[in-house]
Structure formats: structure tokens, C-alpha cells
Amino acid sequence: MSSKILELNKVSKIYGNLKALADINLSVNAGDWLSIMGPSGSGKTTMINIIGCMDTPSTGSVILDGVDISKENAANLTRIRRDKIGLIFQQFHLISYLTAVENVMVAQYYHSMPDESEALEALSKVGLADRANHLPAQLSGGEQQRVCIARALINSPQILLGDEPTGNLDEENEGIVVDIFRRLHDEGVTIIIVTHDPEVGDVAQRKIILEHGRVIDDIDQSATFCKTDGQALKLKAK
Numbered sequence: 001m002s003s004k005i006l007e008l009n010k011v012s013k014i015y016g017n018l019k020a021l022a023d024i025n026l027s028v029n030a031g032d033w034l035s036i037m038g039p040s041g042s043g044k045t046t047m048i049n050i051i052g053c054m055d056t057p058s059t060g061s062v063i064l065d066g067v068d069i070s071k072e073n074a075a076n077l078t079r080i081r082r083d084k085i086g087l088i089f090q091q092f093h094l095i096s097y098l099t100a101v102e103n104v105m106v107a108q109y110y111h112s113m114p115d116e117s118e119a120l121e122a123l124s125k126v127g128l129a130d131r132a133n134h135l136p137a138q139l140s141g142g143e144q145q146r147v148c149i150a151r152a153l154i155n156s157p158q159i160l161l162g163d164e165p166t167g168n169l170d171e172e173n174e175g176i177v178v179d180i181f182r183r184l185h186d187e188g189v190t191i192i193i194v195t196h197d198p199e200v201g202d203v204a205q206r207k208i209i210l211e212h213g214r215v216i217d218d219i220d221q222s223a224t225f226c227k228t229d230g231q232a233l234k235l236k237a238k
């Protein structure tokens, strides 16, 4: 039986008289792959920020790997995020004057100790061994996003969170990135990806639809979900 890795209980986030999230209940099994979709302003980023320990809810509880993170202070949230979470964003946030391998090593520095061979291994996992000494400006958008994935994986996170991680990529690079997610999922990583792209949303086992801060649909896609080969998927990495 799968264990729960994440549980949101009546989570709300209130800004003035706006409820960015309104009484969200969500339970996620370890190893699941979820996509989160919904119109602009529906609360997707707010929800990812709370799950990723970058923000706290106004009310409700968030149980991450058995710990209620909704009331933790900033220092504890930073530690929990460092130990359990990998984050990928639409914008790459790479340091422009550092090479690919150095950008990954910065993440190691915050987690434990910089280790170049480990950083190179992370880059080769995303197919970038031969680009390790390139600066971000010398890499394509798809390659930069793969550096970000390598950076997110450096702490071996239990949960990988993405806020529109393929938003800046063309179809081919989108396929490559989704294929990396698929491999990570096979290794047991829980994956939660916010996306506007229906094809990326369809790849997941489960699709959560938000509207006005509420979950309006929770779609089981396990029947079409395909773990390792791309047969049931429209996306194909070259």
C-alpha cells in the first residue's frame, strides 16, 4: 500500500478579501505524478509555494512526510525544503557568470558540500555531461532547464515540484524534460507539476484542476498513464 507523502487539509491563503486558495483538501501518495492545471490566477503558484515550503497557508494544515509544515518558522521551512524538495520554475534562475556544473555546485553548497564529480553526475543524468563547462548564455533554453533539473536533484528530493517548468520550451525540449520526469518517477520520486500545456498535464497519473482557489476536478489518468515507454503519450522525446 502506498504511503501518504502530502496532505492538505482545508488549506486557504487569503490576501485582503481575496481567497487565493479556498479550503483545499488534497492527499498525495508517495511516488504519484500529479499535474495541476487551471486558469491564470486560480491559485496554482500559491499552492506550489505552500507545498514547497516557500510560503505558509492562512488557515489549514499541510502534512509533508508526516510533519505539519503549516506552522513552521522560516528556518525550519528552509531546512525541510532543502532536505525533501526539488524545485523547478519557468524562469531558470541560473547564475549567469557560473558554468553549468558550477550552478549545480551552488545548490550542493546550500545542501551539504560542493562536490564536482557529483555535480557532473547530476548533469550527465539529464544528458548534459558535454555542456558542463558552458555558461548559461552558451546553452539553449532546453539545456538551461535541464541544468535546473540537475540542480533540483542534487539533494535527492522525495518530491519534485515544477511551476510551469516547460513553459519556456519548444515541443522537442518539452518532450526531453517530460522524459526526465518519467525516469525520476520510475525511481520513486513524487512529481507535482503546474502546467498550462494540456499535453504535459495529460502525462501525469492524476490531474488536479483549480478554479478560483478551489479544486474543481481531480481526474484519475492511471488508465492512460504509461510508466516507461511513450506509447500512451502524445509527447515523444527525440
Ligand SMILES: Nc1ncnc2c1ncn2[C@@H]1O[C@H](COP(=O)(O)OP(=O)(O)OP(=O)(O)O)[C@@H](O)[C@H]1O
Pocket (backbone or CB within 6 Å): 015, 018, 019, 020, 038, 039, 040, 041, 042, 043, 044, 045, 046, 047
Ligand atoms: N502576494 C500576493 N498578494 C496579493 N495577491 C496575491 C499574491 N500572490 C498571489 N496573489 C493573487 O492570488 C491569486 C492566485 O495567484 P497565483 O499566482 O497562485 O495564480 P496562478 O494560478 O499561479 O496563475 P498563473 O497561471 O497566471 O501563474 C491571484 O488572484 C493573484 O493575484
Ligand SMILES: [Mg+2]
Pocket (backbone or CB within 6 Å): 044, 045, 046, 163
Ligand atoms: Mg502561476
